[in-house]
Amino acid sequence: MKINVVKSVLEANDAVAQANRGRLDAAGILALNVTSAPGSGKTSLLEATIPALGEALASAVIVGDLQTTRDAERLGRLAAQVTQINTEGGCHLSAAQVAEALAGLDLADLAFVFIENVGNMVCPAGFDLGEHARVAMLSVPEGDDKVAKYPTLFQPADAIVLNKIDLIGVLDYDTSRVYDDLSKVNTSAPVIEMSVKTGQGLSEWTDWLRARRGAGAG
Amino acid sequence: MKINVVKSVLEANDAVAQANRGRLDAAGILALNVTSAPGSGKTSLLEATIPALGEALASAVIVGDLQTTRDAERLGRLAAQVTQINTEGGCHLSAAQVAEALAGLDLADLAFVFIENVGNMVCPAGFDLGEHARVAMLSVPEGDDKVAKYPTLFQPADAIVLNKIDLIGVLDYDTSRVYDDLSKVNTSAPVIEMSVKTGQGLSEWTDWLRARRGAGAG
Numbered sequence: 316m317k318i319n320v321v322k323s324v325l326e327a328n329d330a331v332a333q334a335n336r337g338r339l340d341a342a343g344i345l346a347l348n349v350t351s352a353p354g355s356g357k358t359s360l361l362e363a364t365i366p367a368l369g370e371a372l373a374s375a376v377i378v379g380d381l382q383t384t385r386d387a388e389r390l391g392r393l394a395a396q397v398t399q400i401n402t403e404g405g406c407h408l409s410a411a412q413v414a415e416a417l418a419g420l421d422l423a424d425l426a427f428v429f430i431e432n433v434g435n436m437v438c439p440a441g442f443d444l445g446e447h448a449r450v451a452m453l454s455v456p457e458g459d460d461k462v463a464k465y466p467t468l469f470q471p472a473d474a475i476v477l478n479k480i481d482l483i484g485v486l487d488y489d490t491s492r493v494y495d496d497l498s499k500v501n502t503s504a505p506v507i508e509m510s511v512k513t514g515q516g517l518s519e520w521t522d523w524l525r526a527r528r529g530a531g532a533g
Numbered sequence: 534m535k536i537n538v539v540k541s542v543l544e545a546n547d548a549v550a551q552a553n554r555g556r557l558d559a560a561g562i563l564a565l566n567v568t569s570a571p572g573s574g575k576t577s578l579l580e581a582t583i584p585a586l587g588e589a590l591a592s593a594v595i596v597g598d599l600q601t602t603r604d605a606e607r608l609g610r611l612a613a614q615v616t617q618i619n620t621e622g623g624c625h626l627s628a629a630q631v632a633e634a635l636a637g638l639d640l641a642d643l644a645f646v647f648i649e650n651v652g653n654m655v656c657p658a659g660f661d662l663g664e665h666a667r668v669a670m671l672s673v674p675e676g677d678d679k680v681a682k683y684p685t686l687f688q689p690a691d692a693i694v695l696n697k698i699d700l701i702g703v704l705d706y707d708t709s710r711v712y713d714d715l716s717k718v719n720t721s722a723p724v725i726e727m728s729v730k731t732g733q734g735l736s737e738w739t740d741w742l743r744a745r746r747g748a749g750a751g
Contacts, residue, residue, distance in 0.1 A: 354675025437624035456674030457572025
């Protein structure tokens with residue numbers, strides 16, 4: 316009985332996620348679900364990405380947060396439209412929350428919707444939000460064991476961003492361990508070595524975004 | 534109806550937590566519930582702490598992990614006893630899991646039980662495990678906004694460890710922001726500025742542990 320309840324919650328989420336995707340498809344938008352631990356640099360990545368994509372490719376951001384509006388305030392200076400979802404303690408976004416956010420956005424003329432999930436390596440993994448592609452971030456200071464420890468975050472990812480790569484000389488970090496662990500859970504997603512701080516990897520990332528959108532996923 | 538179910542789950546957890554605490558009290562052990570984001574350095578902190586406490590103060594570690602036994606393997610080289618709990622995707626430890634782990638430990642002659650929770654800033658906050666003190670860690674590379682964004686983790690903490698303080702010169706990190714945010718949610722817990730890597734703060738931390746144990750909490 317308990318299993319049925321859980322199953323129906325996930326089925327309900329998936330149905331709403333499909334509807335979100337249909338709505339985004341109709342508007343020609345590519346939607347990305349960006350997941351990582353707290354502090355890997357999701358907001359900073361989007362702050363760098365939105366201007367780099369250029370004015371011809373407008374972005375909206377839907378940002379999930381437990382309580383504050385800090386990320387939304389940071390992104391509001393850059394993105395055409397920003398919607399904050401306060402999860403009030405919830406550890407992931409749901410498709411229904413994203414549906415509500417999409418209802419408040421003007422989808423015309425948007426090229427990308429970035430959904431910045433709650434900073435969490437566990438909970439967001441199981442919830443389809445209606446995105447076209449999932450991005451899993453990790454950052455060098457978190458340690459080189461995170462792919463092995465949180466495989467469910469990296470398994471469904473369409474792109475993997477390894478951020479704060481500029482700290483590799485400062486910290487004891489074995490990149491080959493990350494690639495070894497990824498080879499067991501995800502061999503198709505490109506790994507983009509990134510430093511939002513120095514700009515390394517940013518053009519590789521925006522190229523990937525443009526190509527993915529051009530491939531007609533949006 | 535759903536609210537009742539959630540409430541009874543938490544009530545059941547609290548009852549088991551009380552029983553755990555009673556068991557630890559009877560053995561004269563101080564138990565600590567160590568929480569943080571993934572990669573803040575919980576395992577590294579315990580690796581440094583256990584030898585620093587000295588052989589007269591033996592420690593056991595109960596470590597929660599989604600899948601791997603990597604942390605337990607690291608700690609097994611140092612702690613008298615290590616028990617790994619695989620949460621199989623669960624984003625926090627529960628009192629029942631800790632009860633099971635305690636049943637497998639030889640409590641005689643132990644001074645400390647460190648419970649290393651799942652790396653997560655959201656889920657562990659609401660679950661009493663039967664600890665005497667809760668330790669909330671954060672680390673410099675995560676950014677200086679984490680206390681404001683995850684207040685429920687820091688509110689119930691008895692000690693706050695700010696780790697990787699050696700990176701403060703390398704990163705753009707405003708410590709005063711952390712202290713400002715803490716002043717709104719927790720004014721009683723000491724904040725220990727730590728670098729597990731350089732050893733800074735380690736003796737302040739072990740002094741706090743010894744004092745806390747001496748105060749008869751265990």
